[in-house]
Amino acid sequence: MIICELCNKNVATVHLTEIVDHNVKKELHLCDACAKEKGVTAKLHQFSLVDIMGGLVEQVEQQGQKEIKQAKCPTCGLSYGEFKAKTRFGCPRDYEVLRDAVVPLLEKIHGSSQYVGRVPTGATGDDAARKEVGELVKSLEKAVSEEDFERAARLRDRIKVLTEKKKE
Amino acid sequence: MRPVDLKELASRQSGWLDAGGPEADIIVSTRARLARNVVGFKFVGRSTLKEKAETEAFIKDRLPTVPELDLRYMPLKDTSATDRLFLVERHLISKEHANADWPRGMAIGKDGSVSIMVNEEDHLRIQVLRSGLRLHAAEEEAHDTEQLLAGVLPFCFSSQFGYLTACPTNVGTGLRLSVLLHLPVLAMLNQMEQVFRVLSRLNYIVRGLYGEGTRASGDFYQISNHVTLGKSEAQTVAEMEKLVPQIIKFERDCRQRLLAENKVRIEDRVWRAFGILSNARAISSEETLEHLSAVRLGVNTGIIEKIPIMLVNELFIATQPGHLQRKQSKTLSATERDVVRAECVRSALNTSH
Numbered sequence: 001m002i003i004c005e006l007c008n009k010n011v012a013t014v015h016l017t018e019i020v021d022h023n024v025k026k027e028l029h030l031c032d033a034c035a036k037e038k039g040v041t042a043k044l045h046q047f048s049l050v051d052i053m054g055g056l057v058e059q060v061e062q063q064g065q066k067e068i069k070q071a072k073c074p075t076c077g078l079s080y081g082e083f084k085a086k087t088r089f090g091c092p093r094d095y096e097v098l099r100d101a102v103v104p105l106l107e108k109i110h111g112s113s114q115y116v117g118r119v120p121t122g123a124t125g126d127d128a129a130r131k132e133v134g135e136l137v138k139s140l141e142k143a144v145s146e147e148d149f150e151r152a153a154r155l156r157d158r159i160k161v162l163t164e165k166k167k168e
Numbered sequence: 169m170r171p172v173d174l175k176e177l178a179s180r181q182s183g184w185l186d187a188g189g190p191e192a193d194i195i196v197s198t199r200a201r202l203a204r205n206v207v208g209f210k211f212v213g214r215s216t217l218k219e220k221a222e223t224e225a226f227i228k229d230r231l232p233t234v235p236e237l238d239l240r241y242m243p244l245k246d247t248s249a250t251d252r253l254f255l256v257e258r259h260l261i262s263k264e265h266a267n268a269d270w271p272r273g274m275a276i277g278k279d280g281s282v283s284i285m286v287n288e289e290d291h292l293r294i295q296v297l298r299s300g301l302r303l304h305a306a307e308e309e310a311h312d313t314e315q316l317l318a319g320v321l322p323f324c325f326s327s328q329f330g331y332l333t334a335c336p337t338n339v340g341t342g343l344r345l346s347v348l349l350h351l352p353v354l355a356m357l358n359q360m361e362q363v364f365r366v367l368s369r370l371n372y373i374v375r376g377l378y379g380e381g382t383r384a385s386g387d388f389y390q391i392s393n394h395v396t397l398g399k400s401e402a403q404t405v406a407e408m409e410k411l412v413p414q415i416i417k418f419e420r421d422c423r424q425r426l427l428a429e430n431k432v433r434i435e436d437r438v439w440r441a442f443g444i445l446s447n448a449r450a451i452s453s454e455e456t457l458e459h460l461s462a463v464r465l466g467v468n469t470g471i472i473e474k475i476p477i478m479l480v481n482e483l484f485i486a487t488q489p490g491h492l493q494r495k496q497s498k499t500l501s502a503t504e505r506d507v508v509r510a511e512c513v514r515s516a517l518n519t520s521h
Contacts, residue, residue, distance in 0.1 A: 002368075002371050002394065011369055012368065013365060013368050013369070014368075015368060015373060017375075027337055075210070076210045076211075076214050077214075078214065086213075087335070087336060088211075088213050088214075088334050088335055089211055089214075089332070089333075089334055089335075089336070090210055090211055090213065090214030091209075091210045091211055091214060092205065092207070092211075092324040092326070092332045095326060095329055095332055095339075102329075102336070105336055106329070106336060106339065106397055109336055109337055109395075109397075110340065110395045110396065110397040110398050110399075111371075111395065111398055112395075112397050112398020112399075113328070113329070113397065113398075114328060114397070114398060115326070115327065115328060115329055115330030115340050115341075115397060115398075116398060116399065116400050117330055117331075117340060117341040117343075117399075117400045117401050118311070118341075118400070118401060120318060120323065120325050121315070131327075132327040135327045135328075136327060139327075139328060
């Protein structure tokens with residue numbers, strides 16, 4: 001269930017998509033009340049998605065991650081500010097560099113920040129699975145030490161699925 | 169690698185237009201799309217022109233090393249606007265991909281059901297398009313295609329976030345699973361608002377394929393999943409396999425009811441539409457879609473007997489601007505297009521019965 005990105009309370013029923021410069025597609029989910037408040041009608045958009053998105057990332061900031069404001073990716077140069085402005089990543093490394101902002105954002109968009117899909121196989125299938133289990137165990141330990149038990153439970157389930165597959 | 173032959177593409181029915189598949193009266197097509205990025209390159213939005221060209225070349229060089237896919241490549245930078253529009257109309261590339269102006273391309277497999285956009289928002293957008301309701305098969309074929317490509321292209325992946333994409337709305341499975349539905353009676357009875365509301369609550373995106381707002385031109389709607397993280401591919405397929413049949417049933421029930429209670433109303437709508445399409449000398453795209461929708465309903469309910477559904481499906485596409493202009497081999501003004509469109513529809517409908 002997607003929650004309204006502005007009030008964080010109601011279920012989102014208005015789904016907006018904005019295409020800027022042919023390439024940047026942004027989506028935003030609002031409840032009826034917030035959409036009305038922002039003046040969203042089917043035809044007129046008198047606000048910029050960027051303003052609202054910026055507000056969304058603003059909330060993340062307020063959740064106490066001050067260091068993130070200084071973050072800048074050594075590989076592609078994407079800064080937190082640029083990410084906040086476009087909500088687009090510049091390279092895979094950004095996911096780690098901006099992790100503290102990424103995780104809550106993904107929770108808002110997908111209701112989760114933990115992948116549970118297919119694991120890449122290929123020539124080093126076993127190695128990949130083993131490596132993944134190792135990384136998951138590390139994350140599990142971290143989640144437990146941070147008393148994030150919901151996340152820990154999800155990780156534990158994921159590890160179980162993967163290790164059961166390996167036995168086959 | 170062999171180039172794409174647009175003439176050949178235009179002359180044959182694309183696999184997914186064969187009007188076959190389960191629930192083909194309501195589900196025109198099913199699409200599974202996977203977003204992937206290649207290790208060692210910046211994402212498209214952050215790359216310089218030179219870097220974009222390098223990424224394209226890197227990918228393009230490796231595509232022929234997967235002979236099972238039998239891919240043909242078409243760089244889009246040097247194709248005409250009409251040809252790009254043609255590809256959008258065939259659902260092979262997105263509007264954004266057509267309109268972008270950097271090094272990018274499209275690869276297409278032997279029967280046209282597998283296509284890959286190179287350097288759209290992500291390095292690769294793998295797409296499988298099948299006729300009718302075929303969620304499991306489409307997702308599986310997309311996965312198989314992706315696995316073959318993963319053998320020659322390293323994809324960015326993290327155990328926590330899954331397949332890494334430029335936009336956070338795609339990260340994880342990178343899977344966008346969608347169906348294209350024809351819902352003329354639900355639209356006629358103003359039930360689409362309700363459908364929208366229910367689907368949004370369940371995290372599904374609904375949009376009209378043509379036009380905007382709640383009544384889509386041609387009464388075609390696309391439903392796709394929104395979540396790509398925290399749900400597996402199998403879960404997404406299972407969810408949609410439960411959800412879509414309910415919408416199909418809703419449309420079918422409304423059709424039955426309307427036919428039982430007020431058959432004349434539908435018959436009148438259908439035959440008036442047929443009359444206009446068979447006789448107009450100039451007709452706009454908007455009006456064509458409106459009447460083709462009624463004709464399609466007519467064919468599906470047996471009101472019109474001698475027109476094959478495949479012909480109607482093809483007309484939806486053949487009457488669009490890119491297709492019309494390709495056929496005439498020149499760009500046309502809006503007025504000229506309206507005339508050519510009318511000719512196209514008239515001849516198609518009059519020769520088939």
